[in-house]
Amino acid sequence: MLYLQLFVVGIQTGALYALAAAGFALIFGATRTFHIAHGATYVLAGYSFLAGLAMGWHWLLAVLLALLVATLFGILIEKYVYKPIQRHRGGFFTVFVASFGVLIAVQSIIELTFGRGFQSISSPLTRSQELLPGLFVAPVFWVVSLLAILCFLAFGFILGRTRPGIALRALSDNPELLRSFGLSANRLSLLAFGLGSALVAPAAVLGIATTGLQASSGTHIMLISSAATIVGGIGSVRGAIVAGLLLGVAESLVVALVNTQWSEAAAFIVLFAFLLVKPSGLFGVRVAR
Amino acid sequence: MVGGRGIHRAVRLSPRETQRAFRCEGCAVIPYLVNLATLIAIFGILASSMNVLLGYGGIFSVAHATFMGLGAYAAAQIALLITPDLLLACLAAVIVTSVFSVCLALPSLRVRNEYFIVASLGLQMVAVAVFTDAHAITGGMGGLVGIPQAELFGIPVGGGFAFLIVCLAILVLNLLIVFVLMRGSFGRSLMAMRDNESAAQALGKNIPMLKTFATLLGCSMAGIAGALFAFYLQFVNVESFTIQQSILIVAMVVIGGIGTFSGPLVGAVLLLLLPSALSFIPGLPAEDIGAVQQLIYGLLMVLLMMFRPSGIAGRH
Numbered sequence: 001m002l003y004l005q006l007f008v009v010g011i012q013t014g015a016l017y018a019l020a021a022a023g024f025a026l027i028f029g030a031t032r033t034f035h036i037a038h039g040a041t042y043v044l045a046g047y048s049f050l051a052g053l054a055m056g057w058h059w060l061l062a063v064l065l066a067l068l069v070a071t072l073f074g075i076l077i078e079k080y081v082y083k084p085i086q087r088h089r090g091g092f093f094t095v096f097v098a099s100f101g102v103l104i105a106v107q108s109i110i111e112l113t114f115g116r117g118f119q120s121i122s123s124p125l126t127r128s129q130e131l132l133p134g135l136f137v138a139p140v141f142w143v144v145s146l147l148a149i150l151c152f153l154a155f156g157f158i159l160g161r162t163r164p165g166i167a168l169r170a171l172s173d174n175p176e177l178l179r180s181f182g183l184s185a186n187r188l189s190l191l192a193f194g195l196g197s198a199l200v201a202p203a204a205v206l207g208i209a210t211t212g213l214q215a216s217s218g219t220h221i222m223l224i225s226s227a228a229t230i231v232g233g234i235g236s237v238r239g240a241i242v243a244g245l246l247l248g249v250a251e252s253l254v255v256a257l258v259n260t261q262w263s264e265a266a267a268f269i270v271l272f273a274f275l276l277v278k279p280s281g282l283f284g285v286r287v288a289r
Numbered sequence: 290m291v292g293g294r295g296i297h298r299a300v301r302l303s304p305r306e307t308q309r310a311f312r313c314e315g316c317a318v319i320p321y322l323v324n325l326a327t328l329i330a331i332f333g334i335l336a337s338s339m340n341v342l343l344g345y346g347g348i349f350s351v352a353h354a355t356f357m358g359l360g361a362y363a364a365a366q367i368a369l370l371i372t373p374d375l376l377l378a379c380l381a382a383v384i385v386t387s388v389f390s391v392c393l394a395l396p397s398l399r400v401r402n403e404y405f406i407v408a409s410l411g412l413q414m415v416a417v418a419v420f421t422d423a424h425a426i427t428g429g430m431g432g433l434v435g436i437p438q439a440e441l442f443g444i445p446v447g448g449g450f451a452f453l454i455v456c457l458a459i460l461v462l463n464l465l466i467v468f469v470l471m472r473g474s475f476g477r478s479l480m481a482m483r484d485n486e487s488a489a490q491a492l493g494k495n496i497p498m499l500k501t502f503a504t505l506l507g508c509s510m511a512g513i514a515g516a517l518f519a520f521y522l523q524f525v526n527v528e529s530f531t532i533q534q535s536i537l538i539v540a541m542v543v544i545g546g547i548g549t550f551s552g553p554l555v556g557a558v559l560l561l562l563l564p565s566a567l568s569f570i571p572g573l574p575a576e577d578i579g580a581v582q583q584l585i586y587g588l589l590m591v592l593l594m595m596f597r598p599s600g601i602a603g604r605h
Contacts, residue, residue: 034403084595092402093349094598097543100536101590108584112577219532223414226407258422265418268411275408279400 005135006252012141012210014248015148018241019203020221021228022155023196025240027074028229029172030192033082034092036099039222040106041197045070046204046213047110050119066201074197075190077102083186103218111215120212140209147202152241155199159237168192172235220264227271233281242282246270323449329561330456331517334463336541336553338510343539344548345471346503347483348397352409353511353538355416356386358530360512361519362426365433368520373437375446375455379516386512387505394504398497413532420527432526439520447520456517463510468550470506479503480548537586544589546600555602560586 020042027035048069052062081102085095159165170178171188179185203221207213225240228247232239247267254266274281335357342348360382367378396408420427427433438447439455446455470476481489482499490496519525537560545556563585567578593600 034406081591081595088598090594090598094594096406097539098591098594101587101594104536104583105587105591108580108587111580112584223410227411230404230407261421262418265415268414271407271411275396275400275404279404
């Protein structure tokens with residue numbers, strides 16, 4: 001029963017990770033930018049949601065605010081930080097450092113504004129109920145699962161059926177060919193950043209409802225998203241989603257075997273296993289050499 | 290709470306370090322400056338050894354605090370169990386970090402760029418879990434307390450000024466090693482590998498050997514810095530060796546000037562003077578100093594990468 005309980009918690013965390021990782025993977029696949037500041041988007045979205053609630057808004061409005069802030073932030077970072085660096089022919093490490101700088105700066109601004117403590121919301125949804133003897137599930141679990149599935153369906157539809165979505169996939173496959181067809185890679189990369197960042201907003205809201213949020217949660221989300229992207233296989237959004245779920249479950253189950261200190265390391269133990277055995281990841285096409 | 294978030298701390302020195310380095314209530318100015326200079330010397334070693342990996346070798350590790358920690362724990366155990374001799378402690382630190390540097394060298398041979406960064410982040414995360422869990426060796430969360438003052442050939446050198454001289458001497462020695470090696474054929478091969486791995490390989494450079502040796506060099510120097518750090522605080526715990534510390538060391542190198550000789554030193558001085566400079570600002574609450582410090586160096590990282598990627602000491 002303990003394992004089942006941990007598994008349920010793991011799925012809940014995993015759904016959240018999958019949302020964040022899908023955005024990270026989309027951005028990395030389409031633009032080749034290792035978007036460390038994705039974690040900053042997460043924290044910003046979460047605190048915008050809380051600020052909306054604090055102003056007495058309806059929670060749906062607050063979610064919309066979080067979506068808007070996340071999308072805008074992603075687009076602005078691409079336009080005003082990454083693009084200028086890439087224009088000066090900065091290498092990937094230059095972009096990585098700048099991105100990390102954004103994450104650190106945003107986290108400290110949040111800390112100065114809202115303090116360092118954990119923020120969470122309590123509602124009838126977040127109180128656990130006993131489903132089976134010894135198995136406690138809060139109704140929010142079903143909300144999380146449903147919302148994640150809905151997000152992925154919408155996401156899949158955009159990438160699979162709409163013109164910009166197809167163009168995005170083309171961008172990750174072959175940027176030169178895309179340009180020769182007269183599509184703008186610049187505008188598409190902004191779209192990738194917008195879409196990928198928008199996915200973080202529901203993740204952040206769910207994070208507040210399940211585990212809580214603090215200024216430094218961004219670092220954790222960044223670590224998980226980047227690990228999930230590699231485990232899933234670079235360039236595969238589907239892989240990142242599966243890997244996100246896998247990492248959430250691994251993190252939760254590890255608690256049953258060793259102590260909680262290992263939960264953060266669990267994701268990386270899975271990652272090392274993949275790097276050793278199958279560096280191309282779950283759904284990867286190109287081998288990382 | 291499931292999903293432990295034990296190491297989500299902001300990038301800041303642990304309370305004890307802050308006390309030793311930046312709180313100066315009722316003490317004279319001189320010991321305060323000596324303390325600060327000692328810390329700068331230790332971090333100068335860390336930053337310049339990080340630069341061997343990042344700047345000269347193109348090995349983008351974000352796990353330097355892991356090796357600093359390994360060195361610190363090794364030295365602390367030697368001092369607690371056998372003798373507080375500084376040379377022996379440093380030797381132990383070098384041996385331990387050299388052995389474990391394989392953990393970094395292996396992924397660097399297998400995977401590139403982003404993959405390697407994530408692998409090193411992972412190494413850092415796993416290391417923190419091990420440091421926290423292995424009570425017998427590291428004392429777990431509580432850490433190792435009561436590390437005796439350092440001695441050199443039986444002469445105690447743990448006191449403020451004497452220890453500063455020792456740290457500076459080791460810093461100079463470390464800089465000398467880097468300077469000589471990077472001027473020689475090893476350094477040139479290393480930089481060739483950094484600039485174009487395939488071309489270097491085609492010219493017959495032994496890439497695995499270069500990467501392994503560069504990693505060994507950088508990590509063992511970090512281990513020595515860790516040993517000095519343990520004697521400096523006379524206390525070590527896992528909080529000094531988290532990912533935040535790793536990022537701080539990377540930031541020192543990058544802000545100072547990656548791949549330059551003096552850059553890491555400039556960065557170390559700058560980022561360590563920052564909190565003490567901030568503590569003189571009237572009206573800034575003490576608990577906010579850490580966050581303001583982070584904000585400044587986060588912004589520095591972004592702005593420098595945008596407008597001057599070569600760093601402060603780098604050629605424009």
